[in-house]
Amino acid sequence: MQDAILAEGLVKTFGDVRALDGVDLNVPTGTVLGLLGPNGAGKTTTVRVLTTLLTPDSGRAFVAGHDVLKHPNRVRQSIGLSGQFAAVDEYLTGRENLQMVGELYQMSGRAAKSRAVELLEWFNLAEAADRPTKTYSGGMRRRLDLAAALVVRPPVMFMDEPTTGLDPRNRLALWDVIQKLVEDGTTLLLTTQYLEEADHLAHDIIVVDHGKVIARGTADQLKAQTGGERVEVVVQDRDLIPTAVEVLRGFSREDVAVDKHTRRLTIPVQGGAKLLAEVIRELDARGIEIDDIGLRRPTLDDVFISLTGHHAEAAMGSDDEDGPGSGEDGPGPDAGEAQTAAAGKDVR
Ligand SMILES: Nc1ncnc2c1ncn2[C@@H]1O[C@H](COP(=O)(O)OP(=O)(O)OP(=O)(O)O)[C@@H](O)[C@H]1O
Numbered sequence: 001m002q003d004a005i006l007a008e009g010l011v012k013t014f015g016d017v018r019a020l021d022g023v024d025l026n027v028p029t030g031t032v033l034g035l036l037g038p039n040g041a042g043k044t045t046t047v048r049v050l051t052t053l054l055t056p057d058s059g060r061a062f063v064a065g066h067d068v069l070k071h072p073n074r075v076r077q078s079i080g081l082s083g084q085f086a087a088v089d090e091y092l093t094g095r096e097n098l099q100m101v102g103e104l105y106q107m108s109g110r111a112a113k114s115r116a117v118e119l120l121e122w123f124n125l126a127e128a129a130d131r132p133t134k135t136y137s138g139g140m141r142r143r144l145d146l147a148a149a150l151v152v153r154p155p156v157m158f159m160d161e162p163t164t165g166l167d168p169r170n171r172l173a174l175w176d177v178i179q180k181l182v183e184d185g186t187t188l189l190l191t192t193q194y195l196e197e198a199d200h201l202a203h204d205i206i207v208v209d210h211g212k213v214i215a216r217g218t219a220d221q222l223k224a225q226t227g228g229e230r231v232e233v234v235v236q237d238r239d240l241i242p243t244a245v246e247v248l249r250g251f252s253r254e255d256v257a258v259d260k261h262t263r264r265l266t267i268p269v270q271g272g273a274k275l276l277a278e279v280i281r282e283l284d285a286r287g288i289e290i291d292d293i294g295l296r297r298p299t300l301d302d303v304f305i306s307l308t309g310h311h312a313e314a315a316m317g318s319d320d321e322d323g324p325g326s327g328e329d330g331p332g333p334d335a336g337e338a339q340t341a342a343a344g345k346d347v348r
């Protein structure tokens with residue numbers, strides 16, 4: 001299979017910050033690559049280089065067979081881009097924005113109109129179609145921006161955090177749209193902070209941190225690398241934590257993580273729902289009442305801890321090289337956002 005996107009050794013520095021520190025990646029035609037990483041990892045910078053908006057200090061990249069540095073115009077004609085920050089004309093309505101994009105790309109007025117109607121429908125914007133976009137909510141702008149990127153059905157698409165800021169219903173709707181595009185043969189590179197999203201949409205995932213690719217694989221491979229599933233139990237009575245730990249030890253060779261404050265015990269396991277049922281029976285047999293129990297899959301944070309030794313939020317907002325242990329300083333100012341983002345993963 002040919003690569004629709006290929007990058008080799010991309011380096012980009014901004015003053016002291018090495019935003020890209022030798023990024024290699026490839027996306028076979030007709031597949032989806034999920035670029036995953038915490039704030040400041042280099043995701044947007046990668047997208048900007050590949051979409052000709054930024055010149056790298058070194059390295060090479062090809063998109064749809066064209067050299068990004070030598071033939072940026074050819075690249076631009078083959079791609080659609082939906083950026084991290086919505087770029088829509090505030091004074092035009094949603095419909096006008098989409099029609100304008102179609103006309104910019106030399107579609108006939110009629111074709112642009114009917115494509116706009118179709119996209120407004122796909123993105124749940126039909127009702128608001130004839131309002132100026134300055135009256136749109138953040139999520140509506142985001143969706144309009146995504147729709148704008150799809151007006152001309154480009155063979156290669158870049159979406160930078162397409163679902164950040166969307167509510168669960170619209171996130172699912174967007175996932176459907178993306179799946180439709182891919183069925184029709186579009187190649188897609190999307191960045192995201194949500195492992196679930198990459199899991200659902202991407203054939204392959206690349207994890208970046210500090211401008212470097214630190215892991216690559218399918219969602220399942222990354223999760224396996226992170227330790228796979230785990231059982232989480234919240235026991236009712238703090239005094240019974242030691243007994244519960246004993247019970248859990250019987251189900252895994254790994255250590256039980258204990259958070260006394262929340263009375264939450266966590267242990268990596270293999271065996272899925274069947275094993276969960278056994279854990280419940282055993283806890284019951286020992287007279288341990290539980291407030292909550294569940295089988296949890298790894299989160300982005302788990303992948304991060306396993307790959308980098310620090311929490312995703314510890315890497316947030318720290319553009320300089322972190323010393324080891326900087327993760328212990330506690331959450332930075334953005335941590336609340338990170339936690340919200342993590343909570344968003346359970347949306348499905
Ligand atoms: N124009 C710029 N000038 C200076 N520094 C920049 C510029 N663009 C990016 N950087 C820096 O490069 C690094 C990578 O930024 P980038 O925007 O690629 O991260 P990201 O992975 O997209 O993060 P986020 O999840 O926050 O969108 C950051 O340290 C950022 O501060």
Ligand SMILES: [Mg+2]
Binds near residue numbers: 043044045160
């Ligand atoms: Mg970004």
